[in-house]
């Protein structure tokens with residue numbers, strides 16, 4: 001990587017771009033070819049084939065992603081869940097145990113509570129914000145610690161520093177889902193995590209038009225994940241690689257706007273009499289605010305809140321808004337609004353949701369690139385009509 005690629009903004013534009021440019025193309029072309037002419041490769045995993053995630057579109061986006069988080073290597077795959085499942089299945093096998101932070105993305109929660117036990121892989125849940133009892137949950141067969149930088153949907157910021165030192169002390173792998181923060185707000189490898197995961201469906205692509213995932217880390221770890229992925233088959237199509245590569249270029253400008261807008265909206269909602277609680281790590285009232293200030297370069301574009309009133313009231317509010325689109329997912333240019341109990345966390349049982357602190361009335365907002373004044377006016381009007 002060039003010495004000039006110092007800042008995130010420069011890396012987003014220039015890292016991983018083919019040199020020399022292909023036929024002079026400023027934007028990398030799409031290599032829509034499933035297979036490539038044999039060129040003397042010695043290993044199956046080096047043959048060029050879309051399922052092996054190594055077309056020129058894959059290689060370019062791998063280099064760009066690795067550069068963003070100062071990783072040695074990266075690999076993209078068919079979804080964020082493919083990234084999570086590939087990592088867990090690479091480093092855990094029957095008889096192994098791992099520790100998982102409480103309150104994770106619903107799909108991850110389902111995978112680790114429903115699918116992994118059937119493969120003989122067990123876990124214990126730890127309080128991500130308080131490390132005092134972590135040692136008690138440790139077992140001789142514990143192999144891995146799993147965290148999220150900013151949790152979905154309560155926007156908690158766990159004790160990430162303790163996570164890294166705990167994993168090092170006990171010789172276990174530290175893995176973190178960095179989807180909500182994005183490399184603009186947090187770079188896990190710089191803080192000592194072994195592997196950073198992303199749903200690229202969200203901020204990294206940023207335009208709500210693909211589903212993709214990525215894993216970033218040291219070369220030997222990424223090679224092991226890639227080989228597992230090659231066998232599991234969750235490869236990313238070159239056209240999706242191209243869209244991800246294109247979306248990445250504007251990540252920093254998008255995130256900066258989203259950090260600022262979400263902070264304004266969080267303050268507006270917190271001061272509104274119709275709102276019971278707002279979860280946003282940038283608010284002084286947030287229990288993890290001090291830690292978030294210390295660890296994050298920005299508080300992010302996600303927030304969640306509860307209205308005074310019941311589930312019907314929450315649904316009425318969502319229905320009353322004009323600008324946000326009522327849809328799951330997050331991290332795109334358009335503001336999305338959802339009630340996690342009916343979308344991202346609908347697979348989690350009501351008891352588990354309650355234990356995680358996710359009320360049925362909780363509303364989650366992914367702030368887009370609209371002007372924050374227009375969004376706040378919309379919310380104000382929607383609240384008045386509730």
Ligand code: PLP
Nearest residue numbers: 079080081105152179199201212
């Ligand atoms: N991780 C987090 C934090 C998420 O919010 C999601 C999806 O919402 C995922 C992972 C899964 O991503 P994908 O839908 O790309 O599989």
